[in-house]
Amino acid sequence: MDELSIEVKNVHLSYRILKKYSIKKIYKSFKKENIKNKEVLKGISFSVKKGEIVGIVGNNGCGKSTLLRTIAGIISPDIGEVDLKGNTISLLALGVGFNEELTGYENIFLSGMLLGMTKKEINEKIDKIIEFSELNEYIEKPVRTYSSGMRSKLAFSITAILETDIILIDEVLSVGDIKFKEKSYNKMKELILDKSKTVLIVSHDIEVLKEICDRVIWIDDGNIKKIGNVNEILEEYKNSNR
Numbered sequence: 001m002d003e004l005s006i007e008v009k010n011v012h013l014s015y016r017i018l019k020k021y022s023i024k025k026i027y028k029s030f031k032k033e034n035i036k037n038k039e040v041l042k043g044i045s046f047s048v049k050k051g052e053i054v055g056i057v058g059n060n061g062c063g064k065s066t067l068l069r070t071i072a073g074i075i076s077p078d079i080g081e082v083d084l085k086g087n088t089i090s091l092l093a094l095g096v097g098f099n100e101e102l103t104g105y106e107n108i109f110l111s112g113m114l115l116g117m118t119k120k121e122i123n124e125k126i127d128k129i130i131e132f133s134e135l136n137e138y139i140e141k142p143v144r145t146y147s148s149g150m151r152s153k154l155a156f157s158i159t160a161i162l163e164t165d166i167i168l169i170d171e172v173l174s175v176g177d178i179k180f181k182e183k184s185y186n187k188m189k190e191l192i193l194d195k196s197k198t199v200l201i202v203s204h205d206i207e208v209l210k211e212i213c214d215r216v217i218w219i220d221d222g223n224i225k226k227i228g229n230v231n232e233i234l235e236e237y238k239n240s241n242r
Helices: 023-028 064-072 104-114 119-133 136-140 148-162 178-193 206-212 230-240
Strands: 004-018 035-049 053-057 079-083 089-092 166-170 198-202 215-220 223-228
Touching (some): 004 064, 004 198, 035 198, 035 223, 053 064, 064 089, 064 166, 089 148, 104 119, 104 136, 178 198, 206 230
Parallel strands (some): 053 198, 053 215, 166 198
Antiparallel strands (some): 215 223
């Protein structure tokens, strides 16, 4: 029997949404009827084998990013559970995991420690991370001064070099200059060849998913519509959006 790295069991998650009101009106009358719940994940269940690369597709707002954040432990489900089988995990997504006021250099240590690594372990790899990121002197500047492309470079470099057991990727490979996109894509393929790594990747790039994935999950309105064969599901998904 194949060893599992991730098991997602009947995960439900809702967000509370405040209807549009002025701040003045909210202070005057904060009633329950002004708040409604939106169910984003509606009983998601699947498992991922160790060393497997699984793509996740679906239209904007269907719950893909929320699912990755739930698996990463950033969001707790209302119902259900996520079992990572004792594996370490990292999430590659813009706007997640960085302290805006700290420098890129300091954020490398912060990210490493959040992944459970010691200062010594991070120190052994920090030069490789900085070199791969191509941030040069910007590594000593606060992350709040970074462009989205620079954040992407730093996030990818940390995850690629520190190498957790499970890597979650949310569209980050599509951000940055052409040269870095190619370099990060090649590095990701190198990591994927290491069958001790398990990867979940959200992407709108159908061709990339066809090349690297073992299976695909199609999410539609918070539900799994289909899961399985890469080419069949991606073609059906692509045709559904024409």
